Every structure is written in C-alpha cells, then in structure tokens.
Amino acid sequence: MANVxxxxxxxxxxxxxxxxxxxxxxxxxxKSYIWEIENKGVKRPSAEKLAAIAKELDVxxxxxxxxxxxxxxxxxxxxxxxxxxxxxxxxxKEKIMEMIDSWSKK
Amino acid sequence: MANVxxxxxxxxxxxxxxxxxxxxxxxxxxKSYIWEIENKGVKRPSAEKLAAIAKELDVxxxxxxxxxxxxxxxxxxxxxxxxxxxxxxxxxKEKIMEMIDSWSKK
DNA sequence: TATATAAGTTCGCTATCTTGAACTTTCTGT
DNA sequence: ACAGAAAGTTCAAGATAGCGAACTTATATA
Numbered sequence: 001m002a003n004v005x006x007x008x009x010x011x012x013x014x015x016x017x018x019x020x021x022x023x024x025x026x027x028x029x030x031k032s033y034i035w036e037i038e039n040k041g042v043k044r045p046s047a048e049k050l051a052a053i054a055k056e057l058d059v060x061x062x063x064x065x066x067x068x069x070x071x072x073x074x075x076x077x078x079x080x081x082x083x084x085x086x087x088x089x090x091x092x093k094e095k096i097m098e099m100i101d102s103w104s105k106k
Numbered sequence: 107m108a109n110v111x112x113x114x115x116x117x118x119x120x121x122x123x124x125x126x127x128x129x130x131x132x133x134x135x136x137k138s139y140i141w142e143i144e145n146k147g148v149k150r151p152s153a154e155k156l157a158a159i160a161k162e163l164d165v166x167x168x169x170x171x172x173x174x175x176x177x178x179x180x181x182x183x184x185x186x187x188x189x190x191x192x193x194x195x196x197x198x199k200e201k202i203m204e205m206i207d208s209w210s211k212k
Numbered sequence: 213t214a215t216a217t218a219a220g221t222t223c224g225c226t227a228t229c230t231t232g233a234a235c236t237t238t239c240t241g242t
Numbered sequence: 243a244c245a246g247a248a249a250g251t252t253c254a255a256g257a258t259a260g261c262g263a264a265c266t267t268a269t270a271t272a
Contacts, residue, residue: 019219030261035221043258044229046150047157051171061167065157081191081203083168084210086175092209096202103198104190125249136231141251149228150259 003041004067010038012057027052058083109147110173116144118163133158 013023013034020038024031029049036042047061054061058080063069085096119129119140126144130137135155142148153167160167169175191202 020221021219030263031219032221032223032262033260036260039221042260044152044154046229046259047153047155047167047171048150049260050153051168054168061153061171062157062160065153065167081206084206086168088206088209096206096209099205100190100194100202103194126251127249136233137249138232138251138253139230142230145251148230152229152259155230 003039004070005045005064006038006041008064008070009034009053009057012059013038016057023053023056026056055083109145110176111151111170112144112147114170114176115140115159115163118165119144122163129159129162132162 013020018026020031020034024034027049029052033042033049034053037045050064051061054064060083085093088096119126124132126137126140130140133155135158139148139155140159143151156170157167160170191199194202
C-alpha cells in the first residue's frame with residue numbers, strides 16, 4: 001500500500017462523479033498528471049496543485065497529505081466544514097458565528 | 107510584493123525564535139532551502155515540505171498557501187468557533203452545517 | 213457488429229525543486 | 243578591536259514535477 005494520496009484522490013474524485021479530464025480542467029492541469037498522482041504516484045506533488053485538488057474535492061490539503069488520516073470520520077466532516085466556512089463572505093461568516101455563539105449559550 | 111508565502115514563513119519562524127537551520131532540521135531539509143523559500147521565492151514548493159513547515163509553525167498548510175489569507179486572526183477565530191460548534195446539540199449542528207453548505211454554493 | 217466518442221494511459225521534454233558545501237555577514241565574548 | 247561561532251546567502255547539479263500529444267481501452271449509440 002504505497003500510494004495513499006493517490007487512493008484518496010481517486011476515491012473522492014469518483015464520489016463526485018468526475019473524470020480525470022474534468023478534475024484536471026478544474027484545477028488547471030493535464031489529465032495525465034492527475035492520472036499519475038492517482039496511479040503511478042508522484043513523489044513530491046506541489047502544494048499548489050494539491051491545494052487546488054483539495055479545494056475541488058472539499059477536503060483540506062492537510063487531510064490529503066497526512067497518510068495517517070484515511071477515514072471519513074467526524075474529523076473529516078469537520079475539515080470539510082472548516083474549508084467551506086473559510087470560503088464564505090465575511091458577512092456570512094459573522095452570521096454563522098453569531099448563531100453558534102448564541103445557541104451555545106442555551 | 108510577490109512572495110507572500112515566504113513572508114508568512116519568515117514571520118512565523120521569527121515569532122518562534124527559530125533560525126533557518128533549526129527550522130530546516132525540524133522538517134528535514136537544508137537551511138538553504140528555507141532561505142530560498144523565504145527570500146528568493148520558490149515557485150511550486152512541495153506539499154510535503156510545506157505541510158512539515160506548517161506543522162512546525164502551528165498553522166495549516168492551506169493557510170500558508172492561500173495568498174489571500176494573511177491574518178492569523180482568521181485561524182484563531184475558527185478554532186474557537188469550532189470548539190463551540192462541537193458542543194452544540196446535533197440538531198443545531200445540522201442546521202449550521204446546512205447553512206454553511208448552501209451559502210458556500212453561491 | 214461497427215463506429216464514434218469518452219475515458220484512461222504512456223512517455224519524452226522542460227521547468228522547477230531541493231540539496232550540500234562553500235562562502236559572507238552578523239553576533240558574542242574578551 | 244579581534245577571534246570564533248552562529249546566522250544567513252550563493253550556486254552548481256542531480257532529481258522530480260507537470261505538461262502536451264499520441265496512444266489504448268472502455269462505453270455508448272445506431
């Protein structure tokens with residue numbers, strides 16, 4: 001079991017019903033490269049590419065990189081949530097935060 | 107100012123009182139490379155190296171990569187927020203998640 | 213089945229990473 | 243001021259990323 005990163009990406013990609021080409025285009029790379037990451041394994045992929053892939057697959061870059069983290073657990077759900085939250089406009093962020101704040105005081 | 111990544115790393119490293127050599131050793135790289143990231147700028151550093159640096163500097167890899175994200179307060183706020191989130195009733199959690207989910211799609 | 217189209221695979225090539233060792237500058241103590 | 247140590251800087255060279263374009267395999271449609 002060498003290529004944990006590739007396995008994660010492949011699974012997440014298929015879960016989203018994306019082809020190599022579709023994912024590749026979304027992150028601005030060639031489909032051949034995605035294939036090599038998934039199957040052949042790339043030794044040290046760039047943070048840039050991996051971050052773009054992570055964003056497209058709704059996980060954090062750290063989740064993709066960390067070989068120890070392989071299960072779709074609560075932790076991952078939280079990471080997904082983190083990621084999406086971080087991409088909201090600041091006024092939406094504030095509303096969410098206010099909501100959590102007040103509900104946590106009940 | 108081109109090299110946002112380098113600036114972030116340099117600042118965080120100094121905040122922790124680490125020299126190039128100390129940080130380099132902790133992440134298993136040469137000090138020259140850290141210096142080049144910080145000063146000369148490396149175009150596409152590997153996710154592996156960046157994740158190791160991020161871990162050592164107590165930030166996420168995504169924070170380092172995203173040029174738009176330059177304020178540490180964002181990350182701190184998020185940590186506090188999600189600690190609170192974790193303590194909500196599951197009913198409330200779901201409502202929050204739905205909200206983030208739908209807002210993040212615009 | 214035959215053909216077309218989409219999906220996946222291979223590979224050569226250039227750009228970039230990343231290192232180690234030598235070099236220069238800055239600090240520290242006497 | 244001076245020597246020695248520590249921090250920072252330069253660079254040549256081998257290793258790897260990542261692309262394009264051609265190729266093969268699967269899937270669909272008639």
